[in-house]
Amino acid sequence: MSVIGNQKQIYLQIIGRLQPYFRTDANLPERVQKLLAREKRFGSRDRRLYRELIYTTLRYLPWVEPLFERDPDRAAAMVAWLASNSAATANYRSEMALDWPHCPDTLSAKADILNLKPEELLPTWFQEECPAALHPKENDTMHRRASLWIRLQTTKPDLVLAEFDRQDWAWSRSKIKTDAIELTPDASVANSKSYLNGAYEVQDLGSQLVLASTHIKAGEQWLDACAGAGGKTLQLARILGPEGIVTAHDIRPSAIDELLLRADRSGLQNIRTASLPIINKYDGVLVDAPCSGSGTWRRAPHLKWVNGPSKIEDYARLQLELLETYAKAVRSGGKLIYATCSLNHSENASVIAEFLAQYPDFLIEPPENNFGFEPQPWGLTILPSQHNTDGFFVSSMRRK
Numbered sequence: 001m002s003v004i005g006n007q008k009q010i011y012l013q014i015i016g017r018l019q020p021y022f023r024t025d026a027n028l029p030e031r032v033q034k035l036l037a038r039e040k041r042f043g044s045r046d047r048r049l050y051r052e053l054i055y056t057t058l059r060y061l062p063w064v065e066p067l068f069e070r071d072p073d074r075a076a077a078m079v080a081w082l083a084s085n086s087a088a089t090a091n092y093r094s095e096m097a098l099d100w101p102h103c104p105d106t107l108s109a110k111a112d113i114l115n116l117k118p119e120e121l122l123p124t125w126f127q128e129e130c131p132a133a134l135h136p137k138e139n140d141t142m143h144r145r146a147s148l149w150i151r152l153q154t155t156k157p158d159l160v161l162a163e164f165d166r167q168d169w170a171w172s173r174s175k176i177k178t179d180a181i182e183l184t185p186d187a188s189v190a191n192s193k194s195y196l197n198g199a200y201e202v203q204d205l206g207s208q209l210v211l212a213s214t215h216i217k218a219g220e221q222w223l224d225a226c227a228g229a230g231g232k233t234l235q236l237a238r239i240l241g242p243e244g245i246v247t248a249h250d251i252r253p254s255a256i257d258e259l260l261l262r263a264d265r266s267g268l269q270n271i272r273t274a275s276l277p278i279i280n281k282y283d284g285v286l287v288d289a290p291c292s293g294s295g296t297w298r299r300a301p302h303l304k305w306v307n308g309p310s311k312i313e314d315y316a317r318l319q320l321e322l323l324e325t326y327a328k329a330v331r332s333g334g335k336l337i338y339a340t341c342s343l344n345h346s347e348n349a350s351v352i353a354e355f356l357a358q359y360p361d362f363l364i365e366p367p368e369n370n371f372g373f374e375p376q377p378w379g380l381t382i383l384p385s386q387h388n389t390d391g392f393f394v395s396s397m398r399r400k
Ligand SMILES: C[S@@+](CC[C@H](N)C(=O)[O-])C[C@H]1O[C@@H](n2cnc3c(N)ncnc32)[C@H](O)[C@@H]1O
Pocket: 207, 225, 226, 227, 228, 229, 230, 231, 232, 233, 249, 250, 251, 252, 255, 288, 289, 290, 291, 322, 341
């Protein structure tokens, strides 16, 4: 069998093993990782090829899945044709799609060639939760591979950028946030000298815009109530400066351990952790709530199929509960920021509307900077296509 024929068979076997979990396993990326790591016959390029094919399958599942039983060869060829081009996929793509026309850039042109519809790729419940996603430009962006964004946290950014040049990593500076740099997804930024020195952190631009959309005063004391591994904690610590303090909290001790490693690497001295944070009052509280992740489908396409209306209802209940709990820690006159990486109305505007109805001592504050997005009564929705980011929602409130 030819090399490509063999790779096609391996791809179909992998899909056969993963398919039962496509709509059920929220930890599918870990499952994929383990499955690829276990195969000793794979080199790193093979792993990158199969990973890209698996993720492409998940991105385009409604187009591809019906073919797996009926015509697996066509399914494999379609996935190869739709996959992004990289050193790992180039050969396979060109051989597998020999008889296919050139793959066009846009989703609608791809759909035309396949005689399929772009909107079929979005779950019907999501079309109601986020009608903006049906716009061809938005839907197109949501089906591309995500860029890699970093946030500079150094007084010598030129040294970082010179290192990127030496590594031959193409980079460009964001037009709306000068310390945000976009790189191609394959740049191995976590191995660079500048990274190990703490000169930058990997953080999607959309995530950076959450805090950048609202004014936060240097020198304040803040609580990051759902800090996770600290993506936003580190950004907040820099905004607050040496006179300010961020207290980070999360229910996952392993996330806090990672946060402390990152804080150490970045050299920031103004980050504390607390296991009982609501006994204090703070100038500001950030609730970056757990969510269905519909803003992150480019990186985690399985979440599109794993999370449906009932899970979203569960998330919305938890989000309101967390907002109520941590709002208690905001001093009077202080600020409360609610954020999610979801684009779902039920997890965003509805949660804020319900919270404000119950807690009239909090009032919405309009964003300081809306980065070109349409201002809405309950907050700002950061849609992926405008600045090539993940999708986020952020609402800023002030306690009377
Ligand atoms: C969206 S993630 C946070 C991401 C993080 N802020 C960042 O910027 O990288 C949500 C976090 O909420 C945490 N969480 C869930 N329930 C919680 C609770 N009751 N109190 C505090 N954190 C909670 C989760 O462990 C998870 O790390």
